[in-house]
Amino acid sequence: MLYENFDPLFPEQPVVDRYLPVWASLPAFGSKPAFIWTEDGTVEAINEGSFLTYRQLHDTVQLITEQLLRQLRRRDTVVVLCSAGLDFVQLIYGCQRAGLVSVPISPPDVFSENENCHHLGRALSQTKPRAAIAHQSYITTVFRYVFNEP
Numbered sequence: 001m002l003y004e005n006f007d008p009l010f011p012e013q014p015v016v017d018r019y020l021p022v023w024a025s026l027p028a029f030g031s032k033p034a035f036i037w038t039e040d041g042t043v044e045a046i047n048e049g050s051f052l053t054y055r056q057l058h059d060t061v062q063l064i065t066e067q068l069l070r071q072l073r074r075r076d077t078v079v080v081l082c083s084a085g086l087d088f089v090q091l092i093y094g095c096q097r098a099g100l101v102s103v104p105i106s107p108p109d110v111f112s113e114n115e116n117c118h119h120l121g122r123a124l125s126q127t128k129p130r131a132a133i134a135h136q137s138y139i140t141t142v143f144r145y146v147f148n149e150p
Contacts, residue, residue, distance in 0.1 A: 016061065016097045024058030031055060037086045052086055057093065064094030068133075074099030077127050081107040081120075081134035091133055103127050107138050110145040 023029040033051040052060070072078065078095060080102050082088045088104070095102035108117045134142075 016093050020054065020058050020061065020093070020097075023054040025055075029054045035086060035089050050086065052089070057090065060090045061093040061097055064090060065097040068094060068098045068100060072098065072100060072131055075101065076130040077101040077103060079123065079127065079129045079132040080104045081132055081138060083107065087135075095133075101127075103129060107134060110142055 023034070031053050034054045034057045036051040038050065068078075078100050080088070080091050080095065082091055082104070083106055092102055092104065103123055105120055105123055108120055110117060
């Protein structure tokens with residue numbers, strides 16, 4: 001019996017490597033939305049540009065993968081500090097294509113009294129990542145918090 005294995009890691013060959021390049025190169029798929037991101041209450045995501053085509057997704061994932069593999073090796077663990085959205089999708093796919101184990105965490109607001117940063121601390125201590133991925137603005141915010149800068 002033949003069947004398709006939809007497991008993210010099909011014996012040492014991630015699904016992202018097998019299908020995304022094909023879909024990105026096909027005229028019928030390349031320019032079609034692979035992911036659409038909408039905010040609550042909006043219905044015009046495609047008109048607002050809040051989508052990624054298969055070609056855009058493939059190209060961006062390839063760039064992310066190349067950057068990640070400059071300093072990391074396959075099977076390394078990375079924490080992905082990124083809110084839900086199209087950037088998050090690209091980062092997760094990039095980690096998968098690079099063969100990394102990603103630990104996605106919604107970045108806590110370190111300056112908020114109400115925000116519980118303990119979850120991040122637990123995740124870091126349990127997974128012992130080799131790297132963390134975050135937007136530059138979030139990294140700057142964390143440095144300001146750690147070094148008590150206004």
